[in-house]
Each structure stands twice: as C-alpha cells, then as structure tokens.
Amino acid sequence: MGANDVDSGARGWLGRIKLWAVSMVIVSYLGSLGYGIVCHTLNFNTASHPAMYFVVWDMFCGWSAYANRLHIIGEGEDGKYYELAPGPWTKFTPFGDLTRHHYDPFLNHSSDIVRNCLKHTRAKPMRRLLVIEEYWAKKYNLPDSVWTHFFDEARQKHSYFQLRQVMAPCGTIVRRFPSWLDRQNQLVVSAQPLPSHPDSNSAGLSSEIRSTMRPLDGRTSGLIPSLGGGSSPSLFPPVDFERAPLAQ
Amino acid sequence: MADPAPELNQTAVDALRVPRRGLRGSVREFFLAEEVPYGLALCRMVLPPILLYVVLRRWPHAREFFSTDGASAPLANNYGYFNMLPVPSGTVAVILMTLLVVLLVTTMIGWRTRISVIGCLVIYTHLNMLDCLSTFTKYSVIASHVLLLLSFSHCGAVWSVDAWLARRGATPPAPPRFPAWPRRLMQLLIGLIYLGAAITKIHTPTFFSGDQLRFWLMTDVNNSNPMGEQLTLYPVVVVTMAYISVVWEILFVFLSWRGHGRWIMLLLGVGFHLGTRQTLGLFIFPLVSMVTYLAFINAEDVARWRDRLARFRRRSDPEIAPLAPIWHQRLALAFPATLLVTAVLGVELEHQLDPYGLRRPQGPHELVEIDPDRVEAMLESNSVIRPEDLVHSLEMGEMLIGGYVVGHKRTFRQGEKLFAQCTLNPPHPDLMIECNLHDSDNRLLDRVHQVVPREAFRANFLYVLHDALAPGEYALVVRCGGQEVVRRRIVLQPAEDAIPSAPVAN
Numbered sequence: 001m002g003a004n005d006v007d008s009g010a011r012g013w014l015g016r017i018k019l020w021a022v023s024m025v026i027v028s029y030l031g032s033l034g035y036g037i038v039c040h041t042l043n044f045n046t047a048s049h050p051a052m053y054f055v056v057w058d059m060f061c062g063w064s065a066y067a068n069r070l071h072i073i074g075e076g077e078d079g080k081y082y083e084l085a086p087g088p089w090t091k092f093t094p095f096g097d098l099t100r101h102h103y104d105p106f107l108n109h110s111s112d113i114v115r116n117c118l119k120h121t122r123a124k125p126m127r128r129l130l131v132i133e134e135y136w137a138k139k140y141n142l143p144d145s146v147w148t149h150f151f152d153e154a155r156q157k158h159s160y161f162q163l164r165q166v167m168a169p170c171g172t173i174v175r176r177f178p179s180w181l182d183r184q185n186q187l188v189v190s191a192q193p194l195p196s197h198p199d200s201n202s203a204g205l206s207s208e209i210r211s212t213m214r215p216l217d218g219r220t221s222g223l224i225p226s227l228g229g230g231s232s233p234s235l236f237p238p239v240d241f242e243r244a245p246l247a248q
Numbered sequence: 249m250a251d252p253a254p255e256l257n258q259t260a261v262d263a264l265r266v267p268r269r270g271l272r273g274s275v276r277e278f279f280l281a282e283e284v285p286y287g288l289a290l291c292r293m294v295l296p297p298i299l300l301y302v303v304l305r306r307w308p309h310a311r312e313f314f315s316t317d318g319a320s321a322p323l324a325n326n327y328g329y330f331n332m333l334p335v336p337s338g339t340v341a342v343i344l345m346t347l348l349v350v351l352l353v354t355t356m357i358g359w360r361t362r363i364s365v366i367g368c369l370v371i372y373t374h375l376n377m378l379d380c381l382s383t384f385t386k387y388s389v390i391a392s393h394v395l396l397l398l399s400f401s402h403c404g405a406v407w408s409v410d411a412w413l414a415r416r417g418a419t420p421p422a423p424p425r426f427p428a429w430p431r432r433l434m435q436l437l438i439g440l441i442y443l444g445a446a447i448t449k450i451h452t453p454t455f456f457s458g459d460q461l462r463f464w465l466m467t468d469v470n471n472s473n474p475m476g477e478q479l480t481l482y483p484v485v486v487v488t489m490a491y492i493s494v495v496w497e498i499l500f501v502f503l504s505w506r507g508h509g510r511w512i513m514l515l516l517g518v519g520f521h522l523g524t525r526q527t528l529g530l531f532i533f534p535l536v537s538m539v540t541y542l543a544f545i546n547a548e549d550v551a552r553w554r555d556r557l558a559r560f561r562r563r564s565d566p567e568i569a570p571l572a573p574i575w576h577q578r579l580a581l582a583f584p585a586t587l588l589v590t591a592v593l594g595v596e597l598e599h600q601l602d603p604y605g606l607r608r609p610q611g612p613h614e615l616v617e618i619d620p621d622r623v624e625a626m627l628e629s630n631s632v633i634r635p636e637d638l639v640h641s642l643e644m645g646e647m648l649i650g651g652y653v654v655g656h657k658r659t660f661r662q663g664e665k666l667f668a669q670c671t672l673n674p675p676h677p678d679l680m681i682e683c684n685l686h687d688s689d690n691r692l693l694d695r696v697h698q699v700v701p702r703e704a705f706r707a708n709f710l711y712v713l714h715d716a717l718a719p720g721e722y723a724l725v726v727r728c729g730g731q732e733v734v735r736r737r738i739v740l741q742p743a744e745d746a747i748p749s750a751p752v753a754n
Binding site: 019022025026029030033034036037040041043047048049050052053054056057058059063064065066067071073074080081082083084087088089090092094095096097098100101102103104106108109112113115116117120121122123124130132134136137138139141142143145146149150151152153156158159160161162163180181183184185187188189 | 279280305306309312313318319320321323324325326327329332377380381382383385386389392393400427429433436437440441443444445447448451460463464466467468469470471472474477478480481529603604605606611612613614615616617618620623625626627628629630631633634636637640641642643656673674675676677702734735736737
C-alpha cells in the first residue's frame with residue numbers, strides 16, 4: 001500500500017465523516033423547522049420554550065378594533081403624579097412613533113422599566129406606581145379623507161382607561177388587573193344581557209323618535225300608524241309592499 | 249427540484265450515470281451539487297446594511313436595552329424561563345454592540361468572513377433576545393436564521409476581501425465551488441416561513457372576511473401607512489388580496505425552484521413585501537425577507553447577467569494586482585486590532601454621550617410631572633362602551649360583493665337600491681341596531697331594526713328607493729342602544745326616465 005493510497009483512503013474517510021456531519025446539520029435544521037410548522041398547525045407546544053419563537057411563524061396573530069397605549073406613572077409622596085416611561089432622557093421610538101414601553105402588552109417588563117427610571121433620575125419619594133392602559137376605537141385613527149367617507153359627524157375621540165398594575169415604590173408588583181379589552185370580552189358574554197329595544201314597546205315610542213314622526217292620514221304627530229297587526233318592521237305606509245321602501 | 253446551474257462533484261456525477269437516480273440520488277443532487285456561491289455572497293453583502301440600520305439606531309441605547317444597568321426585557325421571561333441568558337453589564341453591552349457594528353461591516357465586505365458571520369450570529373441573536381420590546385421581532389429571527397446558514401457556507405469565497413486576499417497570481421483563478429446545501433436550506437427556510445404564515449392566517453377565520461386586515465391597516469404601532477388607511481375604503485380589494493397572499497404563501501415552497509415558477513413566485517413576493525411596506529408600515533421585515541430571495545440566484549443567472557452587462561462595457565475589467573505576501577501577515581493582525589480599537593473607542597464614545605444624563609452639569613434628569621386633570625381622567629373607571637364606539641362605520645352603496653358594500657355613493661335615483669352596511673367594532677354584545685330613514689325635516693319615514701349577534705361584524709340593510717319618496721334630501725340614521733350613533737345624508741334624484749330629454753339643437 002503506497003503513500004498515495006493512504007492519503008486517498010484518509011481523504012475518503014474524512015469525506016464520509018464530513019458528509020455525515022452535513023447530513024446531520026441538514027436533517028436537524030429541517031427537522032426543527034418542520035417541528036415548528038407541525039406544532040403551529042396543531043397548536044401544540046408553541047409557547048413551551050423561547051426557542052419555539054425561532055420556528056413558529058405566527059406573524060399575523062390578529063388585530064383588535066381598538067388601539068391601546070400604556071401609561072406608567074408614579075404617585076409621589078408630594079401628591080403629584082410623574083411620568084415614568086419613557087424615561088426623561090430618551091424619546092427613542094423603535095418601530096414607528098411609539099416609545100418602547102408601549103410594546104409590552106403583557107406587562108412582563110414594566111417593573112424593570114420603572115426601576116430603571118427611578119434609578120437614573122432625581123425622583124421624588126414615591127407612594128405607589130401605576131400602569132394604566134388607554135384604549136380607543138381605531139376608527140378615530142383614520143385620516144379625515146377616510147373619516148368623511150364613513151361619517152357625516154365630526155369625530156369625538158373617546159378614550160377608555162383601565163388600571164392594569166399597581167406597584168410598590170420599589171417596583172414590586174402589588175396587584176394586576178385584566179386588560180380593558182379582556183374585560184369587554186367577558187362582559188359581552190357574562191354580564192351584559194341582550195339590550196332591550198328601547199323603542200319596541202308597543203305602548204309607545206320614545207319622545208325622541210316620536211318628535212321626528214311625520215303626521216300621517218290626519219293623525220297627530222307621534223302616533224303609530226296601524227299596520228294591520230302585521231309584523232313588518234317598516235313604518236312606511238304599506239301602499240304597495242313590492243315597491244315600498246323596504247329594508248331587509 | 250434542482251436548478252440546472254450547479255455542477256456535480258465526481259461522486260454525484262457517478263450517481264447521475266445510473267439511468268434512474270431515485271429519491272436518494274435526487275436529494276443528494278439537490279443538497280450536495282457543487283456550485284459557485286454567488287447567491288449566498290449576495291445575501292452576505294445585502295443583509296448587513298439592513299441590520300446596521302437597526303443596530304446603529306440602538307447603539308446609543310445599548311446600556312438601557314441590553315444591560316443590567318438598564319431595563320433589559322429578555323424574551324425568555326415571557327416564556328417563564330427567567331435568567332436563561334446572561335445579561336451583560338453596561339460596559340460589556342456597549343462593547344458587544346460596537347463589535348456587532350464592526351462585524352457587520354466586515355461581513356459585508358467579506359473580510360474574515362467566517363469569523364465575522366459567526367460573531368454577528370452570536371452577538372446579534374444574544375442581544376436581540378435581551379430586548380423583546382424594541383429589538384426582537386420576527387425579522388430578527390429571520391436574520392438570525394440567515395446568519396446561521398451563512399456561517400455554514402462559503403459566502404466569502406467570491407466578491408469579498410477574502411477572495412482578493414486569496415489570489416496569488418495576476419490572473420484571477422476560476423471561482424471556487426462548494427456544495428449547495430446552505431443555499432438550499434435558505435430557500436427552504438423562506439418557503440417554510442411563508443407556509444407557517446399561511447397556517448396562521450388559516451387559523452384566523454376573520455382574516456378571510458377582511459375584518460382583521462382592515463383593523464390592521466388602521467393600526468399605527470408600526471411606521472406610517474397612509475396607503476393602508478385609504479385601502480380600508482376598499483374592503484373587497486383587501487379580501488381579494490388576502491386570498492391571493494395565502495395562496496401565494498402556500499405555493500411558494502413548491503413552485504419557486506426553477507423556470508417561470510421561480511420568477512413568478514419571487515416577483516409576487518417582492519410585490520407582497522413592498523405592499524406591506526406601503527399598507528402596513530413595515531420597513532425592515534420586507535427587506536430582511538427579500539434578502540433570502542437572493543439565495544434563489546444561481547451561477548447561471550450570474551453568467552447571464554454578466555453577458556448582458558458585457559454588451560454595455562467595452563473596456564476589459566481592470567486587473568487587480570494580488571497583495572504582497574507581507575501584507576497578508578499584517579492584515580491577519582489588523583482584524584483583531586480593528587475589533588479591539590473600535591471596542592475601546594465605542595466605550596469611550598458612549599461614556600461621552602452619557603445616555604442617562606448622569607454627568608450633566610445640572611445632574612440627573614428630573615421626572616416629568618403629569619397634569620392632575622389628565623391623571624384624574626386616567627383613574628376614572630369607565631368600562632361601559634359608548635354606543636357610538638360600537639359602530640365602526642356606516643357605508644352606503646349600490647350592491648354587496650363578498651359581504652361588503654361596493655359602489656359607494658350618497659346620491660341615488662328613484663327606483664335604485666340602497667345598501668347600507670353598519671360595521672361594528674368587536675367585542676360587542678348582542679345588539680339591536682336600527683337603520684332608519686328620515687326626511688329632510690328629520691321626520692322618521694321608515695324604521696328598521698335588526699338583531700346583530702355578538703359574533704357578527706356587520707348589519708346590512710337594503711332600501712328600495714321607491715318613487716313614493718319624493719326627490720330631495722334624506723338621512724339614514726343608525727341607532728344603537730336607543731341612542732343615535734351615526735347619521736348620513738343622502739340625496740334622492742328623480743328616476744332617469746322621469747327626466748325630460750333635453751331639446752336637440754338643429
């Protein structure tokens with residue numbers, strides 16, 4: 001056996017090891033990607049470990065009809081309230097025009113943000129620290145050109161606030177509350193019954209609607225025209241049902 | 249599935265001589281065929297500038313975002329794995345960010361490529377995972393995957409400083425060839441990402457109704473997206489695009505390998521990502537995703553483009569002289585020296601910048617006081633939604649397509665149909681919605697109500713504008729919970745056949 005044969009034999013042996021190593025990498029990599037796809041499809045173990053974030057591709061996880069912001073404030077012992085996020089030294093906005101603390105919907109990191117703010121400022125002694133969530137309907141985000149397409153009225157934006165977290169002056173969490181949106185979802189199915197039709201009472205109509213009614217057939221304004229006992233929701237004179245203004 | 253460009257090594261060629269290759273041979277050819285790594289070299293050159301934009305914006309905040317001297321937000325905490333990754337001190341965080349900047353530059357130019365890419369992978373991924381609030385997103389994950397695959401590859405073998413340094417003679421050597429598997433894995437990566445994204449959408453029923461997309465289009469947590477807000481006026485377009493995007497995402501992994509399918513899929517992808525840039529305000533995600541498309545470029549494409557370019561370039565390529573041997577030794581030391589010097593300079597610069605303002609003449613910052621009235625409004629508990637906030641919009645048009653009103657208008661003719669659609673904001677309780685017709689004196693002409701269950705997003709009302717209604721101005725009034733919430737004015741004109749024809753001039 002010559003030196004060349006030994007060299008070629010060693011090269012072949014190394015080549016086989018390299019091939020096996022490459023195959024292992026390929027199988028492991030595709031296996032992990034495939035595992036993520038399967039877990040995501042079957043909704044199984046998707047949040048079992050941080051590594052799952054690298055193989056689960058849930059880029060579209062739903063968007064609500066309400067926009068929200070977080071307000072982290074401190075109630076000083078002097079009775080005044082102070083903004084604790086963003087810190088007074090920064091206005092960094094990572095992805096748009098929102099500062100960093102707004103991207104913490106689960107409030108897992110608000111405590112650290114507060115501690116960091118108090119540590120690096122001349123903060124007055126605090127009585128308690130609060131995280132308050134603000135919500136408003138996203139329709140108020142629309143530009144005027146789109147708004148006028150949907151509404152004739154001027155917009156009157158209204159915000160809903162919900163206390164989410166109470167912290168001690170040292171940043172330790174004392175109490176947590178569900179988000180406003182979660183609460184609304186619960187109220188929808190648990191606390192709020194089917195709202196009664198305020199004007200469906202056969203005894204009469206609300207004065208607001210009554211005042212808008214057109215006198216018909218010599219009746220005085222505000223009386224309901226007889227509909228012959230039918231259950232048509234229309235109050236328009238049923239001269240010709242086929243051609244009358246009809247709503248479905 | 250293989251494209252025709254890669255050439256096989258001898259083993260693979262032997263395997264190909266078998267009349268029928270079989271599955272094993274095809275897989276072997278797919279992953280192990282040798283090729284010049286042009287596609288991965290392009291990825292190596294294009295990804296770092298994108299990441300540099302992200303990293304440089306965060307560099308002054310390294311102490312705050314990634315260190316124990318700030319408010320780091322480790323991703324692992326969200327999963328219940330506390331202290332999974334070590335959080336560096338403030339100075340170490342600054343050093344790491346500085347090194348990351350340098351390594352991204354050296355990766356881009358292909359200097360000590362393998363070390364640079366591995367360094368980028370480790371530092372970038374580690375620091376990202378320490379700030380899930382303002383740094384770590386899905387584009388970070390995709391970038392980490394790309395860096396991982398580049399670290400396995402020979403992406404620095406062409407179009408790089410390393411390739412230049414490797415030249416020993418005046419004539420450029422033939423470009424080296426390597427197995428294609430890192431490029432194949434990158435192609436499969438983006439295909440599987442799209443497949444996963446399609447699965448997410450399939451899991452979200454309201455995606456296909458267009459409702460969630462409409463709310464996304466008017467979300468401002470990303471960059472500005474004025475085109476998206478305008479697109480909310482055209483929900484049928486939104487729904488159509490939703491279906492097209494899902495079909496494309498599913499087909500991508502199957503059709504993007506060769507022939508016309510490759511270009512069609514890639515061009516659709518470019519259109520899709522540029523669309524998300526315009527309509528959703530996503531800036532970095534589309535760029536990082538499209539970097540992986542460069543892995544679909546093979547040696548044959550490069551040869552074709554070179555031929556086309558050669559038609560416009562009359563003069564021959566300037567000869568680049570090889571480097572003298574002594575410079576090889578000097579440059580070998582220059583790389584660690586560059587890292588060391590920039591790290592020291594970075595620490596000094598950050599110290600001078602004083603991100604917390606602790607060393608200002610006036611001392612640390614004061615907290616900003618909030619207006620007491622504002623705080624009082626915040627502390628008011630107001631869980632009951634106003635009826636007007638339950639209604640998202642009232643649209644009027646001439647027909648329904650896909651559950652949406654189209655042909656928006658507010659001037660109708662007698663005899664025409666008026667479709668009114670009241671869209672609701674979820675969550676809402678079971679509601680009784682009225683959509684009433686009032687005349688110009690605000691007298692009620694027609695009163696219609698409809699029960700809208702909690703799971704429904706829209707209530708549709710059809711009015712046939714009969715000629716019993718005199719031409720003039722009317723209003724549609726939506727009432728919810730006994731309260732007027734929306735009012736829209738409409739104009740009714742005489743039927744077309746009722747208009748006397750204009751006299752014709754002779």
